[in-house]
Amino acid sequence: MNQDVVVLVSAPDRAGLVADTTSYVRDIGGNIAEAEQHTIPGLAFVQRMVISIPSTQSVEVMRDEIAVLTSGEVTCHLLGTRTRIALFVSRAGHAAYDVMSKVALAENPIDVACIVSDQPDHADLARRFDVPFVEVKVDGRTREEHESAVLEALDSFDFDLVVLARYMRILSADFLERINAPAINVHHALLPAFIGAGAYQRAWDRGVKLIGATAHYATVDLDEGPIIAQASTAVSHRDGPDDLARRGRELECAVLAQALSAHCQYRVLLTGNRTIIFED
Known part of the structure; x- marks a missing residue:
């Protein structure tokens, strides 16, 4: 044997x-x-x-x-070990819905331990896929207070990976250390361009001819962690900020799926702040 x-x-x-x-x-x-x-x-x-x-x-x-x-x-x-994820999402749910759909289709060896949100919007998503939903409202809390509440809620779940599917909160070094698991974030720009929020509006303001999305490991430095997957598409002067966001959503879902597949199949190696991805 x-x-x-x-x-x-x-x-x-x-x-x-x-x-x-x-x-x-x-x-x-x-x-x-x-x-x-x-x-x-x-x-x-x-x-x-x-x-x-x-x-x-x-x-x-x-x-x-x-x-x-x-x-x-x-x-x-x-080989074949399943990865348990804690799926974090804020108001924009497209990336989280895509992750859950791919889990349901058994495209990767992934189980979802819970869905975590600072918004109530996605309780239906959790019910639809029979996954625990954890809502931790901000409600005037400081970042430290909110993160402490999230960590307390996470104590009830076992997970190997945190997936930030358009979770629009900046995570502290303390939080990233205490979750005791790597975290993969999807960002709505072709990093290192347009770090932070409002990337599509800023891309339109700048008159770019190319938009993109990036999946990367989250670190204490906002949107500067090791890049796992990126994708881009051409745009023109006819595309407004809403058009960029609509077209970018598909890219965000694609790169996040690619990153999760690589991570869960143990195809990612870190060397400093870069990754080596061994293709399937």
């Missing part, structure tokens, strides 16, 4: 790393089903392997031994 594992390696580059990792898999009686690697000159060697190893082999021991072998950072994930 074997177990299938995704192995992600990020290490200082040197000669022989591929030979070392593949030889190690052979030596523990494993078989490599997929292997891909990439070198960022002067920065790092990154590798993704899908391997089948004996059920008697400890995944944790294997991870630690590969880390020593490569002098790098190594994570291991059992």
Whole structure:
């Protein structure tokens, strides 16, 4: 009986790393089903392997031994493990609806632990998909007070990932640390352009000929986290701000879906503030 594992390696580059990792898999009686690697000159060697190893082999021991072998950072994930998400949304619901529709269609190994909002608008979405709905109103609270209320509500749920589907609140460093999970945000512009709110209006004011959307990991620096997916489309002088927003909604849904797929299939490797995405 074997177990299938995704192995992600990020290490200082040197000669022989591929030979070392593949030889190690052979030596523990494993078989490599997929292997891909990439070198960022002067920065790092990154590798993704899908391997089948004996059920008697400890995944944790294997991870630690590969880390020593490569002098790098190594994570291991059992293939097929489902990701539980906490889905955050404010007033604009298109991205959240798209995520829930794709979950219902089983397009990715994702389960939704809860839907969190600062608005009451999306209780129906939660009921429709039989998911707990958590509304935490702002009601004059400070950011710290509101975040504390959200964190208290989240204590009732287990989740591996926070998905910010047009959740229009700036999250503090304390909040991002205390959720104890990565967070993926979708932004309505082609970052690094038009950081923050009102991106479509500002794009129209600037007279752009191209609009876009970006899915990225959320960090303490607003809209500056590592980029996972981007898409764009051409626009013209005939398109007003509402037209840009309407056309941009499709892009937002597309890049968020692409980012979730890559993350949940363990195809994303972080090196500093950039990502390496191993394609499906």
